[in-house]
Amino acid sequence: MTTRMNEYKQQIITDFNSRTNYDNEFRYRFAKPLIELAQLKLGQKVLDVATGTGIVAIAAAKIVGDAGYVLGVDISTGMLAQARHKVELEKLQNIELIEADADDLHFDDNSFDVIFCSAAIAYLTHVFSSLRQWYRFLNTSGIVAFSCFAETAHTASILFREKAQQFGITINNPNELLGTPEKCQALLQQTGFQNIEVVTQQFGFYFKDAETAWNAHANNVYGYQVYQLSPDKLAQLKAEYMAEIHALSTEQGFGHDVNSLFVFARKS
Incomplete structure (x- = not known):
């Protein structure tokens, strides 16, 4: 693995290990469409890639029942610790959580009926290769269901990237690869999937203050690059970003678009 990849x-590990308040109303609302549209059945075997705190995995385990099985994988020990605590509280026996890199999974072909990936596919370093893997892992007529964001989503993130660029820091848009229904359709077709459906929903909210918006982006894997700047330049960047957030805010706060894509496809 290259130094840059390391x-x-x-x-990613540092970012998500630090998220002690990850479980909130937004996360559960965002997971709900993915679970509902997958139409899980009793007895199914489910893989939840980048399971985080297990929001999707736990919901799936309750639906597939004792005859079913759910495996959640995540690279973050902090996220998995929270997930395991919830599993214990729920007394679920049909779910297993393992620490693993979602880019490097090893399961037998035809092992799962459904593969989920909620809001995490943009963090994968080789999305095409991962989709090819998932295709192999699925049983005949198995379903892949993932959620991602429109390439124009996350208004505060776009502003953050634009402001960072003015200071010579280039931050890629993680939503560019799969940021439209057409892009999702094309990539899934290239990896062999059929019966592709893309449902869009808006999950926008308001940042109540500029400091919250800054912290949300400067400490993210798609934002920490600004710490390459000297302390003076970093302070200037932060001040200018927060000033723009404040200038564009209303009484409700800064409007943050979260146009989201829920994607479903079936193995041929």
């Missing part, structure tokens, strides 16, 4: 992976 840095990226470590930043």
